[in-house]
Amino acid sequence: MSKQGKMDCGRRRLIVATAAVGGAGAVAALVPFVSSLLPSERAKAAGAPVEVDISKLEPGQMMTVEWRGKPVWIINRTKDMLGTLTKLADQVADPKSEKNQQPVYAQNDTRSIKPEIMVAVGICTHLGCSPGSKFKPGAEEGMGADWLGGFLCPCHGSTFDFAGRVFKGKPAPTNLEVPPHVYLSDTRIMIGEDKKGA
Numbered sequence: 001m002s003k004q005g006k007m008d009c010g011r012r013r014l015i016v017a018t019a020a021v022g023g024a025g026a027v028a029a030l031v032p033f034v035s036s037l038l039p040s041e042r043a044k045a046a047g048a049p050v051e052v053d054i055s056k057l058e059p060g061q062m063m064t065v066e067w068r069g070k071p072v073w074i075i076n077r078t079k080d081m082l083g084t085l086t087k088l089a090d091q092v093a094d095p096k097s098e099k100n101q102q103p104v105y106a107q108n109d110t111r112s113i114k115p116e117i118m119v120a121v122g123i124c125t126h127l128g129c130s131p132g133s134k135f136k137p138g139a140e141e142g143m144g145a146d147w148l149g150g151f152l153c154p155c156h157g158s159t160f161d162f163a164g165r166v167f168k169g170k171p172a173p174t175n176l177e178v179p180p181h182v183y184l185s186d187t188r189i190m191i192g193e194d195k196k197g198a
Contacts, residue, residue: 047192049067049192050065050066050072050190050192051184051188051189051191052188052190053187053188054074054076054117054188057076059077059116060077060078060081061075062074062075065191067179067192070122070179071122071130072119072121072122072179073120073122074118074189075118076117077110077115078116081135081149081162082110082115082162084148084150084162085109085110086109088148088161088167091167092165092166092167093165093166093167093174093175096109096111097111097165097175097178100174102177102178103178103180103194109163110163111164111175111178114183117189118164119178119179119189120164120176120178120179121176121177121179122176124158125166125172125173125175126155126171126173127156129155129156130153131154131176132151132152132153134147134149134150134152135150149162151164156171157170157171158170160172160175164176164178179191180194181194
């Protein structure tokens with residue numbers, strides 16, 4: 001092999017090696033850039049559906065989970081709590097959630113897929129305050145003698161029943177929001193998705 005042939009072979013190897021290192025460097029430089037365009041784990045969690053285990057939620061108890069930065073209440077309503085709903089139908093502004101956009105499964109007396117389980121966003125529809133639970137009937141929790149139980153927004157006095165329906169003549173314009181949700185099993189709920197709901 002001539003001296004020229006040996007040099008061409010060496011140059012080729014050097015060019016290939018240089019190109020390989022340069023290509024690897026370009027890919028390495030692009031990875032952080034491409035990664036920065038993807039949503040962060042925190043951003044994914046903020047908008048992602050939330051799976052909730054309700055197996056330990058006893059009748060009469062409420063739990064709160066966070067979805068999209070909002071508190072979502074899940075209440076295992078007792079028979080007594082459910083019994084108040086029909087008694088209050090003429091006292092609430094929108095008994096079947098027909099005035100504002102709600103999932104189809106919230107447009108009934110219990111505003112739920114399963115009558116005993118209420119799922120609602122715990123934010124007052126007036127100015128975004130967080131109502132407190134006033135589950136005991138009567139004046140025991142500082143409510144009127146005719147109070148059957150539910151929620152009170154302390155900011156401007158809006159009251160809601162055990163289905164999150166706002167009472168007539170209150171500042172809140174609509175019932176509490178029922179978020180999209182679906183039952184994955186009898187004890188697991190996915191909040192933020194309702195593809196299998198209703």
